[in-house]
Amino acid sequence: MNQTLIDQKFESYLRSRSLKLTPQRWRIFERAFATHKHFSAEQLYAWMAEEEGPKVSRATVYRTLSLLEEGGFIESLDTGGGEIVYEHVLGHGHHDHLICPDCGRICEFREPRIEKLQREVARSQGFTLESHSLRLMGRCASCAESLGDLG
């Protein structure tokens, strides 16, 4: 999915809900799609402050992030560090995460067999599965290495 198409999706999403396309929304939206890394609300606010463009307040950052999440443009991930991070989702497929608590690195992975088992588990307990969050925590290769024999 190319950027133009995503832009159109966003525009039509706003229109369909009679929401307004403001400069700050546009800026936040673009910035979220400009990075392929995970970012927090605070990080995004910092970008808004240091990069040039129309002024964006902290409140608007939070509000727009929620909006983008509801619209399915971004997804949130609770890393467990008390901070929620986001990633854009269009053009991506679903995936889960491996997190290194030492360096904060986040890797993505796909494992359809796990997804399948999840559906089975939910069904067997009478739940209608709506979503899931799977985080694997562990030391990544480079942290393990830099620790030498001490880790």
Add this chain to the structure above:
Amino acid sequence: MNQTLIDQKFESYLRSRSLKLTPQRWRIFERAFATHKHFSAEQLYAWMAEEEGPKVSRATVYRTLSLLEEGGFIESLDTGGGEIVYEHVLGHGHHDHLICPDCGRICEFREPRIEKLQREVARSQGFTLESHSLRLMGRCASCAESLGDLG
């Protein structure tokens, strides 16, 4: 594992770290093991306030909860609702959770096949798996029912 044995573990854990066995620690510890449900720090503090026994402050609740978690006596679970809940762990086996966002119900399940796949995934990405958190979110049977055809 019976209660007496757990008590001993706690005592020896404290001793091994030259920590003191205070009335409030004991009370919190006992209360955490007296319930088989998940509870939040705030909930536990409320219990301390309404049930009788030595006075326990909020700060001590939080401090002791961390202590118990470090010692492996309890485990924390982020339900995604901005609140962390705990459950005691001794005598339990490892398990993951199904959470109903509507009523807050939390169910436990075990699925060794998922665990196995997780280890494979981590290994394949060069991570040393230390822990994981898997939450399945979905509507539980009774919430689905009470919604009728509206959900």
Add this chain to the structure above:
DNA sequence: TTTAATGCAAACAATTTGCATTGTG
């Protein structure tokens, strides 16, 4: 011109921390 969005600052909720006081080992 209608209706939604913004910015700001105050409000919040959950948790942590500094410090004087108290109490266990």
Add this chain to the structure above:
DNA sequence: CACAATGCAAATTGTTTGCATTAAA
């Protein structure tokens, strides 16, 4: 008696909200 733990209240952190003002549609 030494050092750790408590209580309290103030401080933090991440996020939300009320409201007057501004600006899309």
